[in-house]
Amino acid sequence: MSNLPQYKKDFLKSAIDGNILKFGSFLLKSGRTSPYFFNAGDFYRADLLNSIATAYAQNIAEHRSAGALDFDIIFGPAYKGIPLATAATIRLGQLDPARYSSLEYSFDRKEAKDHGEGGNIVGAPLKGKRVLIVDDVITAGTAKREAIAKIEKEGGIVAGIVVALDRMEKLPAKDGDDSKPGPSALGELKKEYNLPIFAILTLDDIIEGIKGLVGEEDIKRTEEYREKYKATD
Numbered sequence: 001m002s003n004l005p006q007y008k009k010d011f012l013k014s015a016i017d018g019n020i021l022k023f024g025s026f027l028l029k030s031g032r033t034s035p036y037f038f039n040a041g042d043f044y045r046a047d048l049l050n051s052i053a054t055a056y057a058q059n060i061a062e063h064r065s066a067g068a069l070d071f072d073i074i075f076g077p078a079y080k081g082i083p084l085a086t087a088a089t090i091r092l093g094q095l096d097p098a099r100y101s102s103l104e105y106s107f108d109r110k111e112a113k114d115h116g117e118g119g120n121i122v123g124a125p126l127k128g129k130r131v132l133i134v135d136d137v138i139t140a141g142t143a144k145r146e147a148i149a150k151i152e153k154e155g156g157i158v159a160g161i162v163v164a165l166d167r168m169e170k171l172p173a174k175d176g177d178d179s180k181p182g183p184s185a186l187g188e189l190k191k192e193y194n195l196p197i198f199a200i201l202t203l204d205d206i207i208e209g210i211k212g213l214v215g216e217e218d219i220k221r222t223e224e225y226r227e228k229y230k231a232t233d
């Protein structure tokens with residue numbers, strides 16, 4: 001934790017204090033069972049939402065200022081990405097009004113709407129724009145691939161991805177044998193789509209940051225999970 005920038009430390013503290021980071025047994029979208037879970041849906045109070053919005057805004061502004069990221073619009077994949085992308089957009093506008101007060105956002109519906117305005121996308125149109133995906137967690141990368149496909153279908157150009165947490169896991173093995181070493185979901189997405197992808201926190205940051213704050217047994221099980229699923233890159 002000591003080497004993390006202050007805004008990441010603050011963010012991790014609010015995730016622990018707000019019980020967003022949980023320990024137990026959780027079935028993931030990938031089918032893996034994890035001893036820890038980061039539930040971004042639990043940033044549901046004004047102060048907590050402000051903490052995650054600030055962390056995204058700092059991270060995005062930093063990478064953009066460094067020339068590592070450029071975009072016209074922020075996109076939040078349904079469902080949990082929606083409030084996160086919205087809050088990050090507001091926070092960027094507050095942090096640097098000269099650069100971000102006209103920043104746009106949009107999000108998708110999981111199921112297309114067949115009445116009223118119809119369609120799959122809510123918010124600013126994506127056509128011809130460079131789109132930054134803001135989402136909660138990357139595990140196997142499936143949700144990000146789905147978001148990329150939706151954005152491209154709308155004529156948007158995916159410009160990057162920022163997540164709150166990179167679980168640093170290897171891609172699920174095609175033959176189902178997860179005991180073999182394998183590359184990370186994040187690394188493969190980066191290569192395959194030639195995209196900048198950033199995470200505010202990684203599993204390594206979390207394991208370092210929870211020491212002394214959560215039970216020894218939870219830390220041990222999380223370390224064992226990391227050992228089992230950690231990617232080679």
Ligand SMILES: O=P(O)(O)OC[C@H]1O[C@H](OP(=O)(O)OP(=O)(O)O)[C@H](O)[C@@H]1O
Nearest residue numbers: 029078079080137138139140141142143
């Ligand atoms: O990297 P992956 O293995 O794809 O998994 C991680 C994603 O899975 C969950 O989203 P989900 O699609 O369940 O939608 P939700 O936002 O409605 O919870 C979670 O919110 C992450 O975004």
Ligand SMILES: O=C(O)c1cc(=O)[nH]c(=O)[nH]1
Nearest residue numbers: 028029037038039137139
């Ligand atoms: O992989 C997932 O499904 C997942 C992991 C996690 O820590 N948090 C979450 O919302 N989903």
